[in-house]
Amino acid sequence: MQNKKLILGSLVVIIAIFVSLTFLYKSEKQTEIVSSVSNINELLVRDYSMKHGENKKNIYVVEFLDPECESCALFSPVVRKLYKEYHEDIQIVIKYLANHKNSEFAIKLLEASREQNKYDEVLDVIFEKQPLWAQHNNEKPELLWELLTAIPNLDITKLKNDMNNPKYDEIINTDTSDARKLGVRGTPTIFVNGVELKTLSTKALFDLVEAEIYK
Numbered sequence: 001m002q003n004k005k006l007i008l009g010s011l012v013v014i015i016a017i018f019v020s021l022t023f024l025y026k027s028e029k030q031t032e033i034v035s036s037v038s039n040i041n042e043l044l045v046r047d048y049s050m051k052h053g054e055n056k057k058n059i060y061v062v063e064f065l066d067p068e069c070e071s072c073a074l075f076s077p078v079v080r081k082l083y084k085e086y087h088e089d090i091q092i093v094i095k096y097l098a099n100h101k102n103s104e105f106a107i108k109l110l111e112a113s114r115e116q117n118k119y120d121e122v123l124d125v126i127f128e129k130q131p132l133w134a135q136h137n138n139e140k141p142e143l144l145w146e147l148l149t150a151i152p153n154l155d156i157t158k159l160k161n162d163m164n165n166p167k168y169d170e171i172i173n174t175d176t177s178d179a180r181k182l183g184v185r186g187t188p189t190i191f192v193n194g195v196e197l198k199t200l201s202t203k204a205l206f207d208l209v210e211a212e213i214y215k
Contacts, residue, residue, distance in 0.1 A: 043178040045060055048171055050111075056088050060091055060193055061079075061091070061209060063094055064184050065094060066103050068102055073128075078202050078205060079092065102134065110126065113159060115158070115159075118154050133147065
């Protein structure tokens with residue numbers, strides 16, 4: 001009986017040590033990713049990245065998103081709310097991680113819309129109409145052309161031509177490389193001044209941003 005208790009006790013200790021070491025390893029790895037990357041600002045904020053906000057307090061909120069990602073569409077109103085409340089203090093930066101079948105098509109379309117200063121309007125349509133053009137096992141990205149006609153003064157012909165610019169492939173490839181170096185695998189993934197948001201919720205995001213604003 002004593003042997004059984006001894007063995008059980010030893011197992012508990014071993015498990016506790018393993019869990020502690022695992023947690024420590026993960027924490028150290030995350031710290032290592034952020035602290036060892038001396039050019040973290042370059043990885044998070046490229047010159048070409050889409051940016052919103054006056055950033056008076058030098059706070060960068062970087063979101064890796066995928067236009068075909070359902071969670072990105074669902075979380076978009078939270079990011080919009082954050083911008084509305086703190087646009088003077090922060091800068092929201094958009095990065096891409098194409099994880100779905102038609103993601104690259106949508107990213108190129110979205111980036112090309114910047115040539116007409118219609119980025120926000122196009123992103124809204126892409127997310128709002130996502131169930132129509134990005135339905136699982138029945139994707140119809142070509143529907144976006146029709147859906148985008150609802151945007152006033154958007155030249156669809158120009159948009160189609162502009163999105164073929166090879167620079168958009170470079171943007172996608174660079175953002176993908178940056179994501180890998182930062183340990184980003186899924187979307188949406190958000191960083192606030194280099195610190196990754198661990199929980200996708202309104203409270204968690206606002207708490208992290210406000211901690212930077214009021215520190």
